[in-house]
Amino acid sequence: MKIGIPLETRPGERRVASTPEVVKKLVDQGFAVVVERGAGVRAGYPDADYEAAGASLTDRAGAYDVDLLLRVRRPDETEVEAMRAGGLYIGLLESCGEDAILSRLLAKGMRVLALERMPRTSRAQAMDVLSSQSNIAGYRAVIEAAARYGRFLPMMMTSAGSAKPARVVVLGAGVAGLQAIATARRLGADVYAYDVRPETREQILSLGAKPIDLDLGESGAGEGGYARELSDEAKARQQAALADVLAKAHIIVTTALIPCRRAPVLVTEDVVRQMRPGSVIVDLAAASGGNCPLTVADAIVERHGVTLVGLTNFPALVPADASAFYARNLLNLIEIMFECGASGPKLKDLTADDITAAMLVQAVS
Numbered sequence: 001m002k003i004g005i006p007l008e009t010r011p012g013e014r015r016v017a018s019t020p021e022v023v024k025k026l027v028d029q030g031f032a033v034v035v036e037r038g039a040g041v042r043a044g045y046p047d048a049d050y051e052a053a054g055a056s057l058t059d060r061a062g063a064y065d066v067d068l069l070l071r072v073r074r075p076d077e078t079e080v081e082a083m084r085a086g087g088l089y090i091g092l093l094e095s096c097g098e099d100a101i102l103s104r105l106l107a108k109g110m111r112v113l114a115l116e117r118m119p120r121t122s123r124a125q126a127m128d129v130l131s132s133q134s135n136i137a138g139y140r141a142v143i144e145a146a147a148r149y150g151r152f153l154p155m156m157m158t159s160a161g162s163a164k165p166a167r168v169v170v171l172g173a174g175v176a177g178l179q180a181i182a183t184a185r186r187l188g189a190d191v192y193a194y195d196v197r198p199e200t201r202e203q204i205l206s207l208g209a210k211p212i213d214l215d216l217g218e219s220g221a222g223e224g225g226y227a228r229e230l231s232d233e234a235k236a237r238q239q240a241a242l243a244d245v246l247a248k249a250h251i252i253v254t255t256a257l258i259p260c261r262r263a264p265v266l267v268t269e270d271v272v273r274q275m276r277p278g279s280v281i282v283d284l285a286a287a288s289g290g291n292c293p294l295t296v297a298d299a300i301v302e303r304h305g306v307t308l309v310g311l312t313n314f315p316a317l318v319p320a321d322a323s324a325f326y327a328r329n330l331l332n333l334i335e336i337m338f339e340c341g342a343s344g345p346k347l348k349d350l351t352a353d354d355i356t357a358a359m360l361v362q363a364v365s
């Protein structure tokens, strides 16, 4: 069973789907691993380390001509063409609904495991790349905000005077939001947080932040731990109720997402206009339309004196750890997919396990 690790080709992508540490474990379990030359270099993993771990280095064609292809980002058409017909594909498909790339993969007889379909169960946690990468995004978002904010985050008392702590508001207290709260607290900021799911209140408090309580007249808790979309009336109430606390914020980190929907608008232009000049908004929902309508995806812009950060790939800015977590998630997944006996790894029935069955894409839906 040959596994391929290609170089990720999306602009700005620095992660790699497997690391030398994980490659060694795969080789020990009887897999043959081929790595495209330079695949890990941008994440800090040189070719020589993969070779030392037991992988063979190859060109692009060699990395795609395998039984099991491991990717981080969605492939393009040329990459799909290079894949071995009937092979297995594991990666983020990054799609909802209509999908030409997925159709091509299926037309080649490939079995596709889409990582964003990982069920949210305790057993699946160790394989969940959405969680591991969101965690990194939440951390890196605060680092980005701190670097762009022209003042201190902690309170400072010096012989030249004192500085008040920054007031940070985190919107959306899921995986990324909770890590953003924890990071901003570690940097000494005064942190407030809000989520539409009521169960997050305790988590916000346990991280030393202050929960923002709003009465929207309806619950935002949806299925499988995700939020559901609010009614138009509740959305309007939410924007109005948040406006005051947001206008007083110096840094806002927004992470509010609803799977396969446009992100809800939580920070209006009016709020941005009222914020103190030099404030920073990091919008982690930029790729889904943004939690602020002034956010520009993949760009950093200034509006009404406020810096809006719309970068859409924060994990790629922490590429070594992001790749290490991603690779370990995939190793844990591979371990439930194969039986490793004396005759080498044997693929199990992917429909028989609730995790792989949920991830297996049979048709474009």
Ligand code: NAD
Binding pocket: 119, 120, 121, 122, 124, 125, 128, 130, 131, 134, 171, 172, 173, 174, 175, 176, 177, 194, 195, 196, 197, 220, 224, 225, 226, 227, 228, 230, 255, 256, 257, 258, 259, 264, 266
């Ligand atoms: P997500 O990335 O889909 O959304 C981010 C957050 O935005 C969520 O907390 C959501 O409630 C919030 N949000 C959506 N609309 C909002 C609005 N209008 N206003 C304010 N907030 C809004 O979510 P996520 O971070 O992936 O996780 C959500 C939950 O699922 C968490 O409780 C997490 O612990 C859980 N989870 C469980 C597993 C597992 O058990 N394997 C894996 C991942 C996540």
